[in-house]
Amino acid sequence: MIREVNFKRWAVLGVFMALIGSLPARASVLITVGSASANRGDIGDFLEVVLTNPGPGTQNIGAFNFEISVPSGSGITFTSVTTSTSGPYIFAGDSFAGPIISDLTPFPGPGQTIDASDLSNSGNGTNVDAGTTVVLGHVLFNVSGSAPLGPVSVTLNTITPGATSLSDSLGNNVTYTGNDGKITITGAVPEPSTLVLVWLAVPGLVALRRRLLPATRL
Numbered sequence: 001m002i003r004e005v006n007f008k009r010w011a012v013l014g015v016f017m018a019l020i021g022s023l024p025a026r027a028s029v030l031i032t033v034g035s036a037s038a039n040r041g042d043i044g045d046f047l048e049v050v051l052t053n054p055g056p057g058t059q060n061i062g063a064f065n066f067e068i069s070v071p072s073g074s075g076i077t078f079t080s081v082t083t084s085t086s087g088p089y090i091f092a093g094d095s096f097a098g099p100i101i102s103d104l105t106p107f108p109g110p111g112q113t114i115d116a117s118d119l120s121n122s123g124n125g126t127n128v129d130a131g132t133t134v135v136l137g138h139v140l141f142n143v144s145g146s147a148p149l150g151p152v153s154v155t156l157n158t159i160t161p162g163a164t165s166l167s168d169s170l171g172n173n174v175t176y177t178g179n180d181g182k183i184t185i186t187g188a189v190p191e192p193s194t195l196v197l198v199w200l201a202v203p204g205l206v207a208l209r210r211r212l213l214p215a216t217r218l
Contacts, residue, residue: 028057029053029128029174031136031164033068033154033181040075040187041145043151047154047181048061048085049137055130056064061090062125062169064136065105067157068181069113075147076183078139085135090128096121101137105163113138115163125169149183154181 018060034047053059070076081101083089096102096119105115118138120126128134156179157163166174 005157010016029059029166029167029176031066032179032181033156033158035154035182035184037184037186038141038143039075040143040185042143044079044096044140045143045183046138046140047086047183048135049139049156050133050135051090051128051176052085052133053102053128053130058127059063059174060106060125060127060168061120061166061174062123062171063117063119063167064090065115065117065162065165066136067105067107067115067160067163069155069157072112072151073148074112074152074183075185076141076152077110077112077144078141079110080140081109081114081116081137082140083118083138085138086125087133087135090126090134090136091120094121094126110142121170123169125166131189140200141183143183149185149187152183152185154183155181192213 003142017032030052032050032052034050036045036047038045049068051061051064059127070078081103082094083095083101089095101111101116101118103114103116105117107113107115109115116139118136126134156178164176166176
């Protein structure tokens, strides 16, 4: 009888483990640095750092840190990180730091590296459903007038412990996959005053051309 009971217990346990093994593995969430285009001399351009839950299931997020950087000599300077995001901010209405994301790490900016962090003020965190994207920060930057033209990689620091991290409302670590972004620098747009001077010069150039060309008889 004892052997029969033990056999039944092992059989039930085997079925239970098989069911667990058949469940889809939970994918880590994604932290993605956005891309942007900017001109030389621009002030106040931006990109955003977003979090996406590919599913399955809902992921609770109670706090985050992120650190992004550009190469020295890129001509790009990060100036601030705010919650004025184009999409839903992850802790909208429940931000511990208020309108400005708290910046508690060694590189608060401005500079080629900037860090940002925030947490749920209520302690309940935000439940991010499968297939949903929320924004972690609206990152402002300036571009020098002599910045090299072309694409510049914006790197999410996934190497230094704690530089980029997520936790749920219980303080448990949340795994993530990081994706870098890009800022593409193009030539500067002419100042309005410069455009005026160009248009004023056009009539003079037309008159000069008429003088230099021989008269055409009909």
